[in-house]
Amino acid sequence: MRRLTMILMASSWICAALLWGGIVFAADTVADEPKHPTGTQQVVHGAYLARVGNCMGCHTTKSGQPFAGGRRLSTSFGIFVTPNITPDKETGVGLWSEEDFWQALHQGKSRDGRLLYPAFPYTEYTKVTRQDANAIFAYLQSLPAVSQSNPPHDISFPYNFQPLLAIWRALYFKAGVYEPNQSQSEVWNRGAYLVQGLGHCNACHSTRNVLGASQDDALTGGQIMGMNWYAPSLSSQLEAGVGDWAIEEIVALLKTGITKRAVASGPMATVIRQSLQYVSQEDIHAMAVYLKSLTENESGNAPGVSFSVMSGSLRKHLDLGGQLYEKYCQTCHGADGKGMPGIYPALAGNRSVTMKSPLNAIRSVLNGGYPATTTENPRPYGMPPFQQILRNEEAALVVSYIRNAWGNRGSLVTAVDVDRSKGGEY
Amino acid sequence: MMRCFILLVFFYITGVANAHGGTPVKVPDTMAERVKACIICHGAEDKVGRDAYYPRIAGKPQGYLFNQLRDFRDARRYYQPMATLLENMTDEYLLEIAQYFSALQLPYPAPEQIHMQPEEIKLAERLIYSGKPEKDIPACSACHGDILMGVEPAIPGLLGLSRAYITAQLGGWRNGGIMRGQAANCMSEIAQQLTDEEANAIAKWLASQSVSGKPSPFNVLSSELAHRCSQTILENGGEK
Numbered sequence: 283m284r285r286l287t288m289i290l291m292a293s294s295w296i297c298a299a300l301l302w303g304g305i306v307f308a309a310d311t312v313a314d315e316p317k318h319p320t321g322t323q324q325v326v327h328g329a330y331l332a333r334v335g336n337c338m339g340c341h342t343t344k345s346g347q348p349f350a351g352g353r354r355l356s357t358s359f360g361i362f363v364t365p366n367i368t369p370d371k372e373t374g375v376g377l378w379s380e381e382d383f384w385q386a387l388h389q390g391k392s393r394d395g396r397l398l399y400p401a402f403p404y405t406e407y408t409k410v411t412r413q414d415a416n417a418i419f420a421y422l423q424s425l426p427a428v429s430q431s432n433p434p435h436d437i438s439f440p441y442n443f444q445p446l447l448a449i450w451r452a453l454y455f456k457a458g459v460y461e462p463n464q465s466q467s468e469v470w471n472r473g474a475y476l477v478q479g480l481g482h483c484n485a486c487h488s489t490r491n492v493l494g495a496s497q498d499d500a501l502t503g504g505q506i507m508g509m510n511w512y513a514p515s516l517s518s519q520l521e522a523g524v525g526d527w528a529i530e531e532i533v534a535l536l537k538t539g540i541t542k543r544a545v546a547s548g549p550m551a552t553v554i555r556q557s558l559q560y561v562s563q564e565d566i567h568a569m570a571v572y573l574k575s576l577t578e579n580e581s582g583n584a585p586g587v588s589f590s591v592m593s594g595s596l597r598k599h600l601d602l603g604g605q606l607y608e609k610y611c612q613t614c615h616g617a618d619g620k621g622m623p624g625i626y627p628a629l630a631g632n633r634s635v636t637m638k639s640p641l642n643a644i645r646s647v648l649n650g651g652y653p654a655t656t657t658e659n660p661r662p663y664g665m666p667p668f669q670q671i672l673r674n675e676e677a678a679l680v681v682s683y684i685r686n687a688w689g690n691r692g693s694l695v696t697a698v699d700v701d702r703s704k705g706g707e708y
Numbered sequence: 709m710m711r712c713f714i715l716l717v718f719f720y721i722t723g724v725a726n727a728h729g730g731t732p733v734k735v736p737d738t739m740a741e742r743v744k745a746c747i748i749c750h751g752a753e754d755k756v757g758r759d760a761y762y763p764r765i766a767g768k769p770q771g772y773l774f775n776q777l778r779d780f781r782d783a784r785r786y787y788q789p790m791a792t793l794l795e796n797m798t799d800e801y802l803l804e805i806a807q808y809f810s811a812l813q814l815p816y817p818a819p820e821q822i823h824m825q826p827e828e829i830k831l832a833e834r835l836i837y838s839g840k841p842e843k844d845i846p847a848c849s850a851c852h853g854d855i856l857m858g859v860e861p862a863i864p865g866l867l868g869l870s871r872a873y874i875t876a877q878l879g880g881w882r883n884g885g886i887m888r889g890q891a892a893n894c895m896s897e898i899a900q901q902l903t904d905e906e907a908n909a910i911a912k913w914l915a916s917q918s919v920s921g922k923p924s925p926f927n928v929l930s931s932e933l934a935h936r937c938s939q940t941i942l943e944n945g946g947e948k
Contacts, residue, residue, distance in 0.1 A: 551796050
């Protein structure tokens with residue numbers, strides 16, 4: 283009896299010690315001896331970095347085993363299936379060495395020397411330091427091995443022809459760890475390192491050419507590959523540039539998913555839920571400093587374009603949208619379009635509403651949705667999916683209206699635009 | 709003079725701002741406010757959207773609702789609009805939403821007026837209350853409760869739902885459309901045994917009943933059925 287008590291006491295101490303170290307106590311299902319002991323600082327740091335890079339976001343299916351892959355990414359080149367990156371020897375990366383992992387992350391080459399498709403964002407991950415890469419590897423190797431083979435990619439011709447990938451790489455890929463900009467502060471450089479590298483923000487927030495290559499790493503915005511969403515430019519004050527925001531507000535948006543003047547929606551809400559809410563205060567602050575600097579010297583005001591006075595018929599057309607607004611939207615977003623800051627976003631002066639691409643505004647009306655559920659905002663308020671009750675024509679009218687009410691100015695939206703905005707995840 | 713001018717401009721601006729102000733939005737800190745996104749389809753009134761078969765969810769067992777919410781979110785039950793809404797929700801919040809709707813009392817929609825032949829009624833009632841042992845089809849009432857209002861905590865009621873919805877669900881179970889990629893489930897086996905005629909008769913009969921009563925308590929399930937449907941019952945909705 284006494285022995286049992288001792289064992290119980292000892293085990294509760296061990297548990298407490300593990301919790302103290304911030305380690306999630308994984309069930310003892312690991313068949314093989316882990317290559318690196320869990321609990322080392324390196325593994326803990328690797329777990330954190332894997333969060334920042336949101337590896338799980340792609341390498342886990344909904345309700346699937348963590349890091350066991352199998353998620354299908356539809357692109358214009360075909361369907362990519364993410365691999366199992368648990369340390370299973372047969373189906374995962376159990377046989378990989380630290381060097382192999384570095385080759386993949388830094389050079390975009392698999393263990394067998396095969397060139398990887400840039401659906402795996404090694405074009406960004408190449409900026410990650412060797413030390414951080416090793417920590418991520420140590421963490422992945424410490425995970426329970428999951429035996430799960432995933433189907434092969436289903437890539438259409440000619441993109442499945444490997445030599446083409448070599449040409450693509452010669453044109454669009456340059457391996458190299460992030461090099462600090464000496465004229466900037468340490469904090470700015472840390473932010474740039476995270477945004478450009480592990481955070482791989484550019485994977486979505488940039489325009490890709492017909493060969494799927496990002497045009498630059500200036501976060502200029504673009505349609506998200508394989509997703510019916512537009513990732514707004516982070517380097518334009520007309521879209522999602524934050525040059526005139528306070529650092530605290532940028533931090534709040536990235537950590538909680540919602541602030542007084544903005545809500546992250548669609549895939550960004552998911553990124554916040556899965557990754558950004560867990561980024562340390564110091565790192566998220568650094569990211570905010572860097573993001574702010576992208577548009578700091580730009581004017582926060584609308585461009586110096588003067589709009590012509592609306593014609594009578596246009597006004598009438600918009601009034602129809604106004605009637606729908608009154609019926610369906612006004613109770614939450616207000617007659618003045620000011621909403622309720624932090625709960626229901628303002629539409630007046632909202633750049634997601636007025637920006638050139640109406641896609642996100644249309645999708646928000648069609649799909650509705652809730653902001654990310656985060657530690658800071660655990661019970662968010664939501665927006666109904668109006669496609670259940672509005673016809674395409676009606677959705678077009680209401681979006682045209684909000685793009686042109688309360689001083690907003692944006693192009694009109696047609697029923698065809700609405701129809702094209704349907705489908706896809708989120 | 710200059711001061712007057714500045715004041716005038718100031719009054720003008722604040723005046724414009726006030727005129728533009730309108731009534732500020734009031735947001736109550738309640739679950740009812742938080743689930744506004746749900747009730748354009750699952751509201752008090754009988755909503756007939758283009759999908760035309762949104763089920764009532766008020767008053768259904770909490771565990772059942774919680775399981776459905778998780779299944780929609782995690783792609784085990786497939787309906788994209790629900791998956792999109794729930795994409796970023798935690799289990800804790802989903803449980804709270806399930807609790808809210810489970811406790812909600814709403815008037816039930818009036819039963820559908822459906823014409824049925826006497827033989828069809830007999831067929832439906834036999835299946836619903838006695839099942840079809842030779843094909844291993846248990847009575848609906850054996851799991852869904854004597855009054856067909858469901859069983860706590862995880863089995864749904866069958867009344868107060870439209871014929872289109874019930875038919876679609878039976879079709880979904882039969883073709884594996886509801887729990888995609890999941891292990892065998894008792895409802896799936898049962899639905900596959902039903903003929904089209906039987907499934908139609910059941911849907912018509914259920915949709916034309918008026919609703920009363922509450923879900924039955926947990927202990928009414930026979931051990932055989934509890935075993936056969938253990939997957940559903942074990943996901944008991946409160947525990948994780």
